[in-house]
Amino acid sequence: xxxxxxxxxxxxxxxxxxICMKRPEHVLGIISSGVSIKVAGVNIYTVKEIVESPxxxxxxxxxxIGLSFTGDLAGIIAVSFPMESAAKLVMAISGENAGxxxxxxxxxxxxREVGGIVISGIMGSxxxxxxxHMDYTVPSYEKGSIASLLNLGDRMMDSxxxxxxxxxxxxxxxVESNILMVLEEEQLKLLLxxxxxxxx
Amino acid sequence: xANDNFFKITELxxxxxxxxxxxxRIAFWNRLISEWTGKTSDEVSGKILCxxxxxxxxxxxxxxxxxxxxxxxxxxxSSQLHGAIIPTYLPSGEPRIQTTTVLPLRIEDEIYAVIxxxxxxxxxxxxxxxxxxxxxxxxALNDKINAEKEVVRANEESNLYxxxxxxxxxxxxxxxxxxxxxxxxxDNPEVVNYAKKIMMASTGIxxxxxxxxxxxxxxxxxxxxxxxxxxxxxxxxxRNFEGLKYEIIGDDVRxxxxxxxxxxxxxxxxxxxxxxxxxxxxxxxxxxxxxxxYVRVSVADEGPGISxxxxxxxxxxxxKKVREESGDEGTGLYIVxxxxxxxxxxxxxxxxxPDAIRKGLKICLDFKTA
Numbered sequence: 041x042x043x044x045x046x047x048x049x050x051x052x053x054x055x056x057x058x059i060c061m062k063r064p065e066h067v068l069g070i071i072s073s074g075v076s077i078k079v080a081g082v083n084i085y086t087v088k089e090i091v092e093s094p095x096x097x098x099x100x101x102x103x104x105i106g107l108s109f110t111g112d113l114a115g116i117i118a119v120s121f122p123m124e125s126a127a128k129l130v131m132a133i134s135g136e137n138a139g140x141x142x143x144x145x146x147x148x149x150x151x152r153e154v155g156g157i158v159i160s161g162i163m164g165s166x167x168x169x170x171x172x173h174m175d176y177t178v179p180s181y182e183k184g185s186i187a188s189l190l191n192l193g194d195r196m197m198d199s200x201x202x203x204x205x206x207x208x209x210x211x212x213x214x215v216e217s218n219i220l221m222v223l224e225e226e227q228l229k230l231l232l233x234x235x236x237x238x239x240x
Numbered sequence: 241x242a243n244d245n246f247f248k249i250t251e252l253x254x255x256x257x258x259x260x261x262x263x264x265r266i267a268f269w270n271r272l273i274s275e276w277t278g279k280t281s282d283e284v285s286g287k288i289l290c291x292x293x294x295x296x297x298x299x300x301x302x303x304x305x306x307x308x309x310x311x312x313x314x315x316x317x318s319s320q321l322h323g324a325i326i327p328t329y330l331p332s333g334e335p336r337i338q339t340t341t342v343l344p345l346r347i348e349d350e351i352y353a354v355i356x357x358x359x360x361x362x363x364x365x366x367x368x369x370x371x372x373x374x375x376x377x378x379x380a381l382n383d384k385i386n387a388e389k390e391v392v393r394a395n396e397e398s399n400l401y402x403x404x405x406x407x408x409x410x411x412x413x414x415x416x417x418x419x420x421x422x423x424x425x426x427d428n429p430e431v432v433n434y435a436k437k438i439m440m441a442s443t444g445i446x447x448x449x450x451x452x453x454x455x456x457x458x459x460x461x462x463x464x465x466x467x468x469x470x471x472x473x474x475x476x477x478x479r480n481f482e483g484l485k486y487e488i489i490g491d492d493v494r495x496x497x498x499x500x501x502x503x504x505x506x507x508x509x510x511x512x513x514x515x516x517x518x519x520x521x522x523x524x525x526x527x528x529x530x531x532x533x534y535v536r537v538s539v540a541d542e543g544p545g546i547s548x549x550x551x552x553x554x555x556x557x558x559x560k561k562v563r564e565e566s567g568d569e570g571t572g573l574y575i576v577x578x579x580x581x582x583x584x585x586x587x588x589x590x591x592x593x594p595d596a597i598r599k600g601l602k603i604c605l606d607f608k609t610a
Contacts, residue, residue: 070300071321107313134320139375146320146367149339149360153316160312167311176313178341 045084049232053082056235057162057204057219064161068154072133076209077158079219087190087222088197097218098187102126103143105155105181106189106220109163111174113231115199115223117163119155119206120186125215126151132210148181155179158206162219169234186218200228246347256357258326262309262350264288273357276328276336293326301325305342308353314343319360326357337361399456406449413449417442447510451571454503458578465583467494467610468501470537474524477505483518484509490526493535495607497583504579507572508539508603515601516543523592529609534585537605540592545599554589576603584608 045053061077068075090098103126106118121129127141130150143151156179167174182189190201204219223231247268250257256273260266265288269281279292289305290297301322304315317325317340328336336359345352420442423435471492478484486509495501512522520542527536546554555577580587585607592600 067300067304109313130320136320139371140378142374144367144370145363146318146360149316150318150320153318153321156313156316160307160315164307164310164312173311173346175346176344178314178343179316 045082050082052235053202054079054204056165057082057206060162060165061158061206062161063164064158067157067161068133072135072210074210075133078207078209080205080207082202082204084228085201085203086197087192087199087201090201091187091191091197093187099185101184102186102189103148103151103181103183104186104189105152105159105179107156107159107177107179109174109176112170112172113166113174113223113227115221115227117159117222118182118189118220119158119217120189120220121151121215121217123183125217128213129208129210129215130154132213143183152179152181158219162221166231169238170231186220190220190222196222198225199223200225202228255359256326256328258289258355258357259345260289260305260353260355262352264290264305266292267352273326273328276357276359277326278329295327296325305353305355308342308344309351311344311351314341316341319364324357325355328357328359330361334361337364395459402452402456406453409445409449413442413445448571450503451507451575454500454507454575455571457500458575458582463498465496465498465608468497469493470495470526470535470607473497473501474505477502477509480506481509481513481518484513484522485520486522486524488524488526493526493529493607494610495535495583496610497579497607500579500582504576504605505539507575511572511601511603512539512541512543516541533609534606535609537607538590538602539605540600540602542592542598542600545591546589546601551589555587573603576605580605 057079061079065075065077068077085093093099101123102120103123104118104120106116108114108116123143124141127143127147130143130147131137131139131141133154134147134150159179163174163176190196199222202221202223206217206219208215208217247257247259247270250268250270251272253270254272256276257268257270258266258273259268265286266284269279269284271281274280284292290302296302301317304317308315319337319339322340324335324338325340325342328338330336339358339360341356341358343354343356345354417439420435420438424432424439426432426435469492471488473495474486474488478486497504509522512520516522523538523540525538525540527538529535555573577587585605587606588604590602590604592598592602
């Protein structure tokens with residue numbers, strides 16, 4: 041049975057993720073002052089639900105930075121931006137004030153750094169919660185819809201995806217994005233139980 | 241370092257590699273980073289990274305590298321956001337532009353941080369040149385779009401003025417014509433003669449106004465060609481001329497054209513009337529459809545014909561030269577030529593009577609049939 045998330049749990053998860061964003065805000069703030077990262081909501085889906093969903097946010101072309109991790113917890117974590125927003129965010133952080141918002145190889149490298157910083161903030165906190173060591177791959181860039189990126193074969197269809205809607209704000213720019221964490225059901229239960237234990 | 245042999249493989253990699261241990265001491269320094277920094281492995285091995293590169297001390301680099309030892313995921317330092325962690329140089333002495341990745345590596349119970357330095361000097365040059373080229377192309381395209389918008393706006397404005405002017409001129413001309421008609425009823429032959437001249441001039445003004453309107457319409461995209469019955473088109477056009485005498489020989493046919501087809505025949509008939517007079521007869525012959533699906537329609541008048549010299553430029557645009565040489569305003573047959581091109585057809589002229597005993601001009605129109 042799919043792990044259900046109560047409204048209260050979703051609110052708690054949002055709160056925790058917003059705390060996790062403090063570190064990335066600080067690191068990005070050293071590079072470009074005024075960066076704000078806010079988590080607006082959290083949901084749980086199965087991979088199958090996302091792959092088959094008609095929702096625009098899962099279908100539109102995205103720039104995604106992700107890595108996989110193994111250890112006490114194993115799965116995939118990624119930050120996904122709409123293509124043009126990704127380029128605009130990179131340009132704003134790097135102080136480029138003119139030019140076409142297009143993700144070329146230099147900007148992709150910058151986006152990998154930005155995505156990596158956000159992921160590091162979350163995984164650092166999870167590592168602390170679980171008090172365990174995990175191994176990571178290097179953050180990589182993928183282009184495509186969230187649905188297509190998660191379509192990793194039948195074996196993965198029942199895995200769960202925790203999706204957090206995140207907004208990056210920098211000066212006048214506001215970029216909506218999604219943080220995705222793909223885990224086996226048991227692994228997600230383990231994580232949620234640990235979090236519940238800390239909160240109680 | 242116990243795993244020297246393990247790291248030796250990195251000598252083959254096209255990236256600079258430095259490995260530091262948990263005390264921030266340099267444990268491995270590959271050949272490429274030696275070349276790029278000018279510091280040998282012997283010089284730096286065992287030394288604390290911040291001692292070799294003092295700019296790292298207290299920096300955000302140092303802070304993020306420390307996180308690697310606490311179990312954080314790999315950290316990327318992109319060339320757009322950072323200068324070099326480990327400064328490296330090109331043979332020319334210029335600094336290399338670099339992306340640096342710091343990865344955790346666990347060997348037995350020890351954690352190391354592997355600092356991978358990737359040279360992206362050439363990539364940055366290429367991307368910068370590409371961005372510059374693309375941005376200037378976009379600027380040029382925007383300029384073109386703005387210029388085209390300005391042309392459309394100017395056209396709309398000129399069409400508006402032309403429309404207003406045509407309307408007002410027509411009204412004024414109608415008043416002139418009505419007074420001329422009253423003058424023509426006078427008993428004085430001299431006044432009647434002048435009245436006829438005024439009426440002719442007034443008709444000429446109306447022709448000019450109509451032709452300008454047709455030229456305006458011709459400048460718009462055709463809404464597509466469709467079949468029209470030829471005889472009906474000819475008869476409709478002839479109704480514009482009171483008392484026009486004409487005959488049509490040949491079977492009716494459907495030709496591909498658009499709503500401006502009537503203007504084509506009005507201009508041809510106007511040309512016939514101007515040169516042969518309203519009392520003369522116009523002879524229209526509809527030929528047989530040829531094997532390419534075209535039909536030749538010839539319109540012959542009984543006027544004075546045309547000299548060989550004028551035949552070459554009879555369809556020319558209404559230039560000053562044409563007006564001066566021909567004596568008329570010159571728009572009519574130009575419009576005929578443009579419309580025939582629009583209908584994928586052809587127009588040519590011949591002497592109406594090749595025997596030279598009688599004179600007259602024959603305009604030959606080749607229409608695509610439906």
